[in-house]
Amino acid sequence: MQSQNSWTEQRSDAGRSHLSFKNQLFFKLLARLTGNRGSDPGRAVARARKFLGYYRPYVPLLLADLACAVLVAASAIALPLCASYITTRLPVLAEADDALAQILGMGGIMLAVFIVQSLATYFVDYRGHVMGARIEADLRKELFEHCQKLSFGFYDRQRVGQLMSRISNDSLWLGELFHHGPEDLAISLLKLGGAMTVLTIIDPVLAGLIALLVPPAVLYARHFNRRMNVALKTTKERIAAINERVEDALGGVRVVQSFANEAVELERFEVENRNFLRSRSDGYRSEALLWVGMDGFAQLVTIMVIVGGAIRILHADLSVADMLTFLLCVGVLVDPVRRLDNFIRLWQEGATGFVRAMELLEKEPDIADAPGAVDIGPISGAISFRDVSFGYGDGGAPVFSGLSLDIAAGEFVALVGASGVGKSTLCALIPRFYDVGGGAITIDGKDIRDVTLASLRRSIGVVQQDIYLFSGTVAENLRYGRPGASDEELVAAAKAANAHDFIIALPDGYDTDIGQRGVKLSGGQKQRLTIARAFLKNPAVLIFDEATSALDNESERAVQQALLELAAGRTTVVIAHRLSTVRHADRILVLTPEGLGEEGTHETLMAADGLYAGLHRVSARI
Template identity: 50%
Template sequence: MKKSGTMKKMLTYYKPYMRVFWTDMFFATLSAAVALIIPLVVRYVTYNLVYREPAEILHQAAYIAIGLFALVAVDCYSKFYICNYGHVMGAKIEYDMRAEIFAHYQKLSFSFYDDQKVGQLMSRITTDLFDISELMHHGPENIILSVIKIAGALIILVNINPMLAVAAFAILPFMLIYAFVLNKKMRLAFKQNRVKIADINAQIEDNLSGIRVVKSFANEEIENRKFKQGNDGFLAAKKNSYFYMGSYQAGLGAFTTLIQVSVILTGTVLIAKGSVDVSDLVTFMLYISVFTDPVRTLIDFTEQFQNGYTGFERFQEILAVHPDIEDKKDAVELKDVKGDITFENVSFQYEENTEKVLNHISLNVPAGAYMALVGSSGAGKSTLCSLIPRFYDVTGGAVKIDGKDVRDLTLKSLRDHIGIVQQDVYLFVGTVFDNIRYGKPDATREEVIEAAKNANAHEFIMSLPNGYETDIGQRGIKLSGGQKQRLSIARVFLKNPPILIFDEATSALDNESEKVVQDSLEKLAKNRTTFVIAHRLSTIKNAEKIIVLSEDGIEESGTHEELMDRKGTYEKLYNMQFHK
């Protein structure tokens, strides 16, 4: 998106808050007007009252005092409104943007997250959005304050003395050229900062998530070196951006000082010639302050603009990512599911110009069948099952449920009818009760307890310190592997889907836990179409049909006994596990 398009898009976020926005601009204008009026009062006093009688001066002073206090009151409330309601407006815009990008994250498919780092995605929804909201609030008011003060000062100064005005503003074009050149370089430098800090966030997230692995291998020093490399890169990027920022601020600071020097020297010459009164020169010097303050504000605003604008560009980059898996316009809901699943000449590859993971797979799984998938690592077992809920879309052929192509169904209705139990169980921060009810957010407490009983989890839950209200920690760290797996099974029991996928659900468990979990899985699988991806072949001996996948497709299929009698790949895999 071009810069003009990006700015137009940014401005659309003001739309719900236009009343507050224009009120904020009104009070910014009032505050700028007060700053312009006060030097005029000084000029009036020094020019008109100095040579009058003391009584008359005191009489006039009373009115001047009333006027000045009124101006102070107006300026005070104006700044209160700008700081309070203006900031709230910025916070609401940040709220809207955060909700938008979070909702967009939920729409993106697995293929997007396969190539992303969590820390970088978090950076776009936290640091970037804060900087954007600061820009959205302070940007317009800083501009209006600065423009009014500079334009107002120019008009007033020209009316007081054109020669001094020329002296004051002659340097302005050079200042603007300097600012334009440095601005462009700063923008690129600050964008690089964003990339580097996102990399650091990703590295921190990766380290903290795997802190137990780090400590178990005593590799703290390695992690420190890895972090130092990223931190050094960020520091180098910061140094580069601060070099340009320092050049920018120092240059513009020098220009503003030169304006004062120019006015002082010109004023001295004009006083010597009798062309300027001392009162006019004093007024001019006061206005130079009024004029240079907004310039300094713009200097400070530049960094804010670079941070906010580059943050918004990164925000837009994510929103521009189109979900590669979404509902068709005429997608229909999946209803009255029997559970017949058909793979019709299915092929799949993760990216173009890469080898196919699945190649012309044709398979029919009747409703209620218990189907096991075995094969070497990389044969495509998990990938095949991931095509059913459309975590990925086939690159050839079709996957059908009850004769309907899954691509013609709404994603929500499709996934509502599929339950998945994985080897790597993910539990959310919260209580046991919250994690089970995730399978059916509107479930009653009785339904949650019944699901836990069906998953053989109720007994161990009741032995926890607070039962179902026990906090299980980050990713269920306070529970054993078997306990976590039973909670995930309870979650699926509560969901009560007609189609199940068990992705090596017991391979990481000890023998005792495996038996308990296996009993729960078999109870859950009863009368449901079930796919079991098996690592331990002992768990699938009773499967109605076993499919042996290889890189070339379906190599063998049949019951355990049939495949053992065939003395092919399955028999070799089985003997490797049990007759070493």
């Protein structure tokens, strides 16, 4: 028998050999129920084990929930039996001196059973929901944490709205499944088994007639179950497309309004909205047909008992008291049918969401720590490219092929060149946002693939061209560079970045809310905040994907001065879109589609009258 730890692991190849034959069958059945019927049975079983593994931290709560479910089912069966006791003994009780006391005593027992049933139902509904919500939160956290680890290449291919839907909507339905699944299944099976046992004891003929209706009902449920599965999967894809459309339109609302394209965006949204409505309608149709069929099954059972029981009474094969008990048990039998209906609906909602969540969790990061990776430790910042080749893998030409260059520790290097030659790509390779296709990049002689990503990126500060500030205050955004920074360190970093003066002029100073992505600030102010954030991080290597081309002259001068302050004493690589910003660079590298075209100081390259001089003349005319 497998250990408690092994059955929760995701990988199937190591754990499956320790599973008993019965457990193998159980996991395979669960895998089929979740819809994982692909060509890889190992992955299907692993997903099933992963599903059950989410219950592990809550086993005591799960057992208590199931115990209360047993009480709910047992009390439901006990009440008809108590009623049967009274009705069958009425002729005897009528002649007894203590008849009233016996009836009241049985009433007290029935009241006690009712109280137990109510308390157990309360626990199941309340604590069971809490358990489902906790598992849902655990899964949502796991999805978010995994998304944080996925590489830039993944996000180049994915859409944020789709990922948001998997993290929010899909996990919501899973929480309902994790809660209602075990208890509804347990209550349904226990009530069904208990009621059928009592019915068989009272009248095997009528019980047999009821049992004959079960196979058609199961086949009917399976048919519409499959139809619901398809419809629900489509619905989840459609709502993800809606999220994507909303996120895109509202995130770019200023562009939309500046082009007066509100009608265009509304039409694009309506297309996705109609697709969602169509898929939802298909799902509701299948769900309605399923519920109608299951309700019809319950009604047919009731009609059959009434008609068949009346005939049996006429032939003296059944007493009126037994008939009453039979009808009460049929009432109990209807509840598990309804619970099974609900379970099927939740299973389809949750199972499709679980498969979509697993598809995301099974995405391995393109870039991860190598086995045996070590902390890079304190560095001086000497960077070397050795025969580096790289391409984005989209079928296009490689960005670099055999690129070699050295950047000394503490050197201020500027990268210039036409758009598309790979300046930003070269900088993205240093912190391993992407991995080289060939060759190697080293820092202080250490291959960056042999050190941990966390230590590598802690040593590198990146001020990106696409400025990103988070919703919140100025102080919160600055502390993103170093969460534990004091107020004094915050102010010192802002002063070094020429940002302190405009910050204290804001309504609430450092506590001013800057809006989503810093919308309440100007371009120059946002850029200086990102530089101050890099100051707080205090990295040994600084990469500055300069974005001063869109700034006014005053803001540009402030940003350039802040950059020079930040670059002092550390290795700095600047991507220069405006060549006036690179005059003070120790060395200028001119990139071309063929690789490194020229290198040298501003004066040397201007005197050579080559590629750089040509770019400078073009820049001067703009």
